[in-house]
Structure formats: structure tokens, C-alpha cells
Amino acid sequence: MDTILYVTPLLIQGAGLTIIITATSVAIGCVLGLIAGLARLSGNAVFRALGTGYIDFFRGTPLLVQIFLVFFGIPGLITEVQNWAMASWGIEPLIKDPNLPILWAAITACSLNSGAYIGEIFRAGVQSIERGQMEAARSLGMSHWQAMQYVILPQAFKRIIPPLGNEFIAMLKDTALLSAIGVEELARKGQLLNADMFAPFEIWISVAFLYLLMTLTFSRLVDALERRLRTGDRG
């Protein structure tokens, strides 16, 4: 018990970083997801292919691999390209240190991953609105984009709040994978403390409880928000 009381405040620092990374990534993921989702629904075949390619890649590969790809792979690629440019044309390297700061790499990888899942959520949300809504808007002379903006998306947003909440919770748990590149979020803090103190049960059960506390709190918040929107819901 003493161990638990001692480690919890230290772990909470890690939990703070977990929340920051998750919130930032899901926020950026919402923007990426809206773009990717609309691209997939677009009439333009190039946009559709780009949207589908992005979504398939990040949903079809493990987040851990994506994290490694961003953290190790991208700096590696930059170095190789610069070496090649130096060797072939004598171009001086433009980027002296191609390594990404670790937190940036973490947020980049998680945002790209989240954007792909949210893209699918947006697409499904938009497609769940009956076709007549788009036709009614178009028949009034609105452009496709005006109809999206004023008629389809406002209705779709209400429907995607629950799956968006699920995505947030999934991402919150998945950020534990960032411990693999040494981001000192909650799971990594657990590893470090355990290396110091060797109290695996007390430490990992505390880590688990902190994750549970965050996910439960958040899902309550989403429920409450959903309920509030439903009382004001018109469809």
C-alpha cells in the first residue's frame, strides 16, 4: 500500500502526458479525418484514391510500426536522400539534424493513425444521412459543398460523437505503445519506476487503475454530451 501511495503521484505526471498526446492527436486527427473522409466521398477519382490509400494504410498497419516509421524511418530517409544529393550533385544537406523531437514524432504518428480511423467515422456519418437531404438542398440551388456544410455535416456531427468518443478512448490506451520510443507517458513511467523499485504488481496495478480512471471519466463525459445533444436533437 505504501508503494502504491508513493508511486501514484509520479505516475500521474505520466498520465498528464498521455492525456496531452491523446487530445492533441485526436484533435489533429479530426482535421485529417474530415479531409480524408470527404476525399473518399468526393466525385473526384484522384481525391478518392488518395483518401482511400491514406485510410487503408494507417488502419491496415500496426500503430507500433507507424511510430517506428515516423521516429526512425523518416529521419533515416532524409539522411539517405541528403547523402545521395551530396554524392551526386554536391548539394549540402539542408537539414542538419533530421531527427524529430520525440514528442513531435509521437504526436505525428498518433495523429496520422487517428485521422485514418476518424476519416472512416466521418464517411460513415455522412453516408448515414438519407440521400433526400442532399437532394433537397441541391434542388434549392445549393452547391454540393454548401449542402455538405449547412445540411449534411451538422446532422452527421451529432451521429459521430459516440464513435469519436470510442476513438479517443482507443487512442488513449494505444499511446502506451509510445513507451517503445521512450516517450515518458504513463506506461513508460511505470517501466522506469519499476526498474528503480522493483515492485511490479503495485506499480502495474496502479498504472492500470490510472488508465481505467481516465477512460471511464472520458466515456462518462461523452455519454453526458450525447444525452444533452439528444434532448436538443432534431433527427
Place this chain on the structure above:
Amino acid sequence: MIEVKGLYKSFNELEVLRGIDCHIAEGEVVCVIGPSGSGKSTFLRCLNLLEQPTSGEIIIDGVSLTDSKTNINEVRQKTGMVFQLFYLFPHKTALENVMLAPMKVKKLSYSEAKSLGLSLLEKVGLTDKAHVYPEQLSGGQQQRVAIARALAMQPKVMLFDEPTSALDPEMVGEVLAVMKDLAREGMTMVVVTHEMGFAREVADRVIFLDDGRIVEEGPPQDIFTNPAQQRTRAFLSKIL
């Protein structure tokens, strides 16, 4: 007002409209009748390009819809469409439903759009429902808001696709009454309907569509009492 020449429409293999020619004059009320699947909705939807014709020409108020240079969003403002299932915007009040397109498409100011919206709701008898959301309205009331919404763009032509088919019988009358008012004011109307009483009373002309072609057309008294074609007679004997 409307000029249709050699209109064909296919969905993949299925040829739904097979050469429609017709002329509809300003202020004319035309009812389109015909069996299920005969292409009535498709015909109506071609008139505001919700369906792209496969071939043929459509001219409304002097503008060719089928010309590739025509701006679709602009010509659609010439036609108002009323759907069988209303399709009111559920996240907006009755008044907001009417105001949305004038504000976003015609760039009317909020106060201009509001007074336009209120006057149109008054016209359809729903002033007291202005701030109510569609889910709290009866079917008949929703359809009347939908008519007001279409009128808000000041169209030259109103298109109705079975506007009363989804309504409980006691609500049909209130919607038909609004449509009769419109007809009396001289609105050009194309109405797909199964309401033969309405067609008889209000229509200047009835078009009988079967299998993607106009089989017969004429004043309602001729079509209903003395149809020239066997297929018209067979259809009417089934529904009257």
C-alpha cells in the same frame, strides 16, 4: 415555360424514359399520372437535373438545362421541388428551413430572409409553427413547410413528386389546398400524383406516362371520361 425534346434516360441497361416531348406553358398546371415504375419521378427529376438526362434537350424559362455551359446551381433556382417524403432539414426550425437557401444561395440578409420566411409560412398557414422543429410537426405540416421552402427561392416552376402519398388521409386536404392556391395564383406546376380528384379539379392538362413514353395527354375531362388509348383506360379502371 418548359420545353422538353426527345428526352431519354437510362440507368445502366434499364431505359426508363424513351423519348419524351412536351411543352408546358407559363401558368399551366400539368398532372402526370401512370403506373408504378413508368418513369414519372425520373421525368420530374430530370427537370431539375437531380437526374442527368442520357440524351435530349430541356429548356426552362429560356435556359437550356442540357447545355454543358449552363450552371446547374443557377438553373435549379428556377424550379422548386417538393418530395414525397418532405426532406425537411431536421436540425433547423420551420422558419430556418425556409430561410436557409435564400441566405446562403441568394445572399439575402438575415432580416430579409426572415420576413420572406415568415410571409411564406403565413401563406401555407403555419405562422404559429415558425420556431418548431420538423419532428414536432405532422406530416401535412411538414409538407407545407417544404412547399414554403421551395417557394422561398422564387422559382418559375414548381415540381411535385407525389406530395400527398406519404400522408395520413386526413392531412391530404391541407396540402392540396395550398397547391390549389398556388395554381390559382398562376404558378406553373408539374405534379406527379395519384390524387385524381385534384387532377380533375386543378389540372389544365393530364399526361399519362407508361413505360417511359407519353401515351396520351389532354384536358382532364377528356382523359378521365373518354380516354383514347386502351392502356390509359386499363390504368384508369384500376385506380378510379
